[in-house]
Amino acid sequence: MRVLAGAALVAMAFTGTAARAQQNPQAEAQALELLKRGIAFRTVAGPGNQTPDYAAYLKAQLVAGGFDPADIRIERIDDTAWLAARYPGTDKAAKPIYISGHMDVVEAKPEDWTRDPFTPIVENGYIFGRGATDMKYDLSTMVATLIQLKREGYRPSRDIILLASGDEETSMKTTAAMAEQYHDGELLLNIDGGGGALDEHGKPEIFGLQGAEKTYADYELTFTNPGGHSSAPTKSNAIYSLAHALAKIEAYQFPGEINDITRAGFVQGAKTADPEMAAAMRAFLANPRDAKALAVLRSEPGLIGQTGTTCVATMVNAGHATNALPQRATANINCRIFPGTSVAAVAATLAKVVGDPELKLRTLDSGTVASPASPLRPDLMKLVSDGIHARFPGVPIVPAMSAGASDSMWFRAKGVPSYGVSPIFMKGSDSFAHGLNERTPLSEIAPSIVYYKFLLQGLTK
Numbered sequence: 001m002r003v004l005a006g007a008a009l010v011a012m013a014f015t016g017t018a019a020r021a022q023q024n025p026q027a028e029a030q031a032l033e034l035l036k037r038g039i040a041f042r043t044v045a046g047p048g049n050q051t052p053d054y055a056a057y058l059k060a061q062l063v064a065g066g067f068d069p070a071d072i073r074i075e076r077i078d079d080t081a082w083l084a085a086r087y088p089g090t091d092k093a094a095k096p097i098y099i100s101g102h103m104d105v106v107e108a109k110p111e112d113w114t115r116d117p118f119t120p121i122v123e124n125g126y127i128f129g130r131g132a133t134d135m136k137y138d139l140s141t142m143v144a145t146l147i148q149l150k151r152e153g154y155r156p157s158r159d160i161i162l163l164a165s166g167d168e169e170t171s172m173k174t175t176a177a178m179a180e181q182y183h184d185g186e187l188l189l190n191i192d193g194g195g196g197a198l199d200e201h202g203k204p205e206i207f208g209l210q211g212a213e214k215t216y217a218d219y220e221l222t223f224t225n226p227g228g229h230s231s232a233p234t235k236s237n238a239i240y241s242l243a244h245a246l247a248k249i250e251a252y253q254f255p256g257e258i259n260d261i262t263r264a265g266f267v268q269g270a271k272t273a274d275p276e277m278a279a280a281m282r283a284f285l286a287n288p289r290d291a292k293a294l295a296v297l298r299s300e301p302g303l304i305g306q307t308g309t310t311c312v313a314t315m316v317n318a319g320h321a322t323n324a325l326p327q328r329a330t331a332n333i334n335c336r337i338f339p340g341t342s343v344a345a346v347a348a349t350l351a352k353v354v355g356d357p358e359l360k361l362r363t364l365d366s367g368t369v370a371s372p373a374s375p376l377r378p379d380l381m382k383l384v385s386d387g388i389h390a391r392f393p394g395v396p397i398v399p400a401m402s403a404g405a406s407d408s409m410w411f412r413a414k415g416v417p418s419y420g421v422s423p424i425f426m427k428g429s430d431s432f433a434h435g436l437n438e439r440t441p442l443s444e445i446a447p448s449i450v451y452y453k454f455l456l457q458g459l460t461k
């Protein structure tokens with residue numbers, strides 16, 4: 001996944017400058033080469049998954065760039081693999097800095113694309129291909145940055161460990177496995193999260209730093225009934241029971257909640273939102289249970305998720321014949337749970353809201369874990385702000401909670417504070433992650449390398 005979190009919080013205009021000279025020419029050329037070669041690996045889950053080959057390719061590039069082969073691990077899991085590459089630091093006792101990304105991509109059907117998704121194409125200042133945005137771009141610029149630091153003879157004070165998962169878009173088994181082994185880090189930089197938004201004229205609007213994510217959960221509601229002939233309706237009907245249950249869930253609002261990350265986002269948002277929205281944000285900050293403020297904020301699809309747990313019906317399936325009473329009616333309720341509330345607690349709430357003893361409620365296995373919000377560390381916030389402002393002075397840096405589920409949740413669940421910090425700024429009209437004709441402007445390569453160097457050196461001085 002790759003979602004710019006919190007973009008809806010702020011809509012503002014200010015001036016920045018994007019012009020810059022080449023600063024790391026070798027790394028820039030290498031990042032583009034890594035990206036082109038990377039897109040050509042079909043790293044899609046299932047038969048023919050080339051993630052292990054891509055991992056081997058990345059390892060070869062890192063070794064050629066000065067990494068000790070003994071510091072690079074590739075571990076297979078099912079049809080995929082994960083890669084860990086250690087850049088050794090001088091202080092063996094210091095906790096490492098982790099960098100998280102993923103090598104796999106979402107499926108792409110060539111017949112649906114204008115250009116072949118697994119043939120990298122550079123055109124009009126963009127690179128096209130599956131993974132061009134999510135997320136071989138950031139992975140390539142990061143690998144090129146690490147090699148550039150080696151080239152410059154940089155010695156970090158602590159280990160820097162790149163952790164590249166192989167199934168972030170699907171089962172996340174590789175991420176779970178890595179988090180089992182790498183959970184003593186000082187913090188984790190997730191380069192698959194965060195990011196900046198440009199308006200349609202190319203002006204930077206906001207930079208979102210992902211510091212928390214909600215827990216993804218699906219619940220199946222089922223009503224069953226003996227059924228019978230539709231010419232003789234019975235008092236109890238599985239479809240009506242389900243419809244009543246759904247109406248109750250539709251009407252139910254989870255309480256307003258706030259944490260450090262969303263608080264910082266609303267403080268920033270209140271400075272720039274229109275007056276009604278800004279007033280609602282301030283009222284919500286003063287009292288997250290303020291019903292009037294919640295009503296205003298929750299009328300905005302881009303904001304509702306930041307105010308608490310949400311649950312919504314996403315699928316229904318009922319009946320077996322047009323002339324029979326239904327024997328079964330089921331619905332899927334998809335929830336995005338605010339950090340701090342358990343999946344089981346939401347199941348209990350849904351059952352209580354429906355209040356029908358005939359309801360069977362089952363929690364589906366979504367392959368996710370609940371994770372706490374990460375603390376807003378002043379040292380990291382300053383580094384990220386300085387790094388982004390070096391390119392776009394004054395752009396608001398807005399901490400944000402994403403809707404789930406990124407690799408970060410596995411590390412947060414193990415106690416590693418994790419932050420989505422990708423430096424890529426894109427226009428809404430250029431965002432095609434997971435979609436057709438995915439593309440990213442090449443203009444992001446050079447500033448990404450400058451920013452990653454600044455961040456890594458700042459954290460390992």
Ligand SMILES: [Zn+2]
Nearest residue numbers: 001002134192
């Ligand atoms: Zn992603």
